[in-house]
Amino acid sequence: MYQMQPPQPPQMPVQPESRRMNVPQIMLIVLVLGFAVWYLVTTLTPQASPYGTITASAIGAHYNGDCLIVRDESPFDAEGVSSVSRDATEGSMVYRGNKICKVYSSGFSTREMTTLQDYRNQIKEYQLKLLNAEIRTDSQMEKLESDVLSRAREVREIIRGARGNMENQEQLLSAAITARQSYLKSKYSEDQRMARLYDDEQSQLQRISSWTKQYVAMNDGLVSFYSDGFEYGLTLSSYEQFSPSEVRAMLNGQKPSTTETAKGKTTIYRMIQDGRWAVLMMIQDSNWNPVEGETYELRLESFRDTTVNARVRSFTRMGGTLLVRLEVESPVQPVLYIRGCTGVLGESASSLTVPKRALYYQDNMPGIVLVENEYEWFVPVRILQQQSDGTVCIAAIQQGVLREGQTVRLF
Numbered sequence: 001m002y003q004m005q006p007p008q009p010p011q012m013p014v015q016p017e018s019r020r021m022n023v024p025q026i027m028l029i030v031l032v033l034g035f036a037v038w039y040l041v042t043t044l045t046p047q048a049s050p051y052g053t054i055t056a057s058a059i060g061a062h063y064n065g066d067c068l069i070v071r072d073e074s075p076f077d078a079e080g081v082s083s084v085s086r087d088a089t090e091g092s093m094v095y096r097g098n099k100i101c102k103v104y105s106s107g108f109s110t111r112e113m114t115t116l117q118d119y120r121n122q123i124k125e126y127q128l129k130l131l132n133a134e135i136r137t138d139s140q141m142e143k144l145e146s147d148v149l150s151r152a153r154e155v156r157e158i159i160r161g162a163r164g165n166m167e168n169q170e171q172l173l174s175a176a177i178t179a180r181q182s183y184l185k186s187k188y189s190e191d192q193r194m195a196r197l198y199d200d201e202q203s204q205l206q207r208i209s210s211w212t213k214q215y216v217a218m219n220d221g222l223v224s225f226y227s228d229g230f231e232y233g234l235t236l237s238s239y240e241q242f243s244p245s246e247v248r249a250m251l252n253g254q255k256p257s258t259t260e261t262a263k264g265k266t267t268i269y270r271m272i273q274d275g276r277w278a279v280l281m282m283i284q285d286s287n288w289n290p291v292e293g294e295t296y297e298l299r300l301e302s303f304r305d306t307t308v309n310a311r312v313r314s315f316t317r318m319g320g321t322l323l324v325r326l327e328v329e330s331p332v333q334p335v336l337y338i339r340g341c342t343g344v345l346g347e348s349a350s351s352l353t354v355p356k357r358a359l360y361y362q363d364n365m366p367g368i369v370l371v372e373n374e375y376e377w378f379v380p381v382r383i384l385q386q387q388s389d390g391t392v393c394i395a396a397i398q399q400g401v402l403r404e405g406q407t408v409r410l411f
Helices: 023-044 110-133 139-159 166-187 192-209 244-251
Strands: 051-053 055-078 081-086 099-105 212-216 221-224 266-284 295-301 306-318 321-328 340-355 360-362 365-372 375-386 391-396 407-409
Touching (some): 055 391, 081 266, 099 266, 110 192, 139 166, 244 266, 244 306, 244 321, 360 375
Antiparallel strands (some): 051 407, 055 266, 055 340, 081 099, 099 212, 221 266, 266 321, 295 340, 306 321, 340 391, 360 365, 365 375, 365 407, 375 391
């Protein structure tokens, strides 16, 4: 018999019991994530090089400023100059009596040179006509002609890139041409037409020489055909007399006062004595007092930087500007064409610099580990100064062991 059940109250759905992670689980997840980050960083990030390089540096105070170069030079000039023909090479060393240049006066006309070349062309054409008319072989002439062709070929090879001294080769070619011409002149000395052509050439040379003045070196020195006009008033005998304002004006391009004889003339060349020159340096510093007679390191910053030792002759202070007069005993070639540039004057000593990571201590002794091919060895050093860029200035305990460019291990 079917029995009816009383209605039951509605049942609420059972909520799942929330489960929270415990501490060990959290720590495990953190460790897994940390390992994953470490793995990615070490795998994808390029490894830093384990080696460094020793570089050159200097420690001590440095002062920047503008420099005016003073050379031991003498300008040579002339009035009424039409043109100049150089006999000496620019910037070369010449000795007393050497030819420097020929100067043509303003009365000289280029027509005179054209006439001379016309006579020489006639001589050449007539020589060829006489040579072609000969029946017998002239062995001496063939040898001289072969020498000229050989020297000319060598000049062409140097122009194309072959090793050799072009100046010497040109001199050899010129000597070969002169020898051939002398032989031709003696060979046809009896020919009246040839003699007349030679007389015309000689007469024209004498006519040209009346308009020409030959300059020769009065003493030994370097010769330069470039001038800026400062050579007349800015000399080694007068540079200590200039005030800071006068030096600043010259750095701005204003030439010093010149003598009356220099005005209205053309500077042909200048002779420079090597081994000694000077620098007038303008430094914006109101506190530093250089020591007269003391030697400092001077680096001139120009097209090619030059570092020399400079001795302080004197100095003058005007407001916040310091004018230091420096004397340099060094070859003048690096500043042969420089008048003004910037420079750095230092109360410094040269040192070597390595990355801080290159320092290694052995028995409490600081040092570095040099690397050369497959060999490594420890070199004790003195730490002179730690730089703000992470490098360290050092000096080897044993002199001569370390030098710029050597490889060191980093730790």
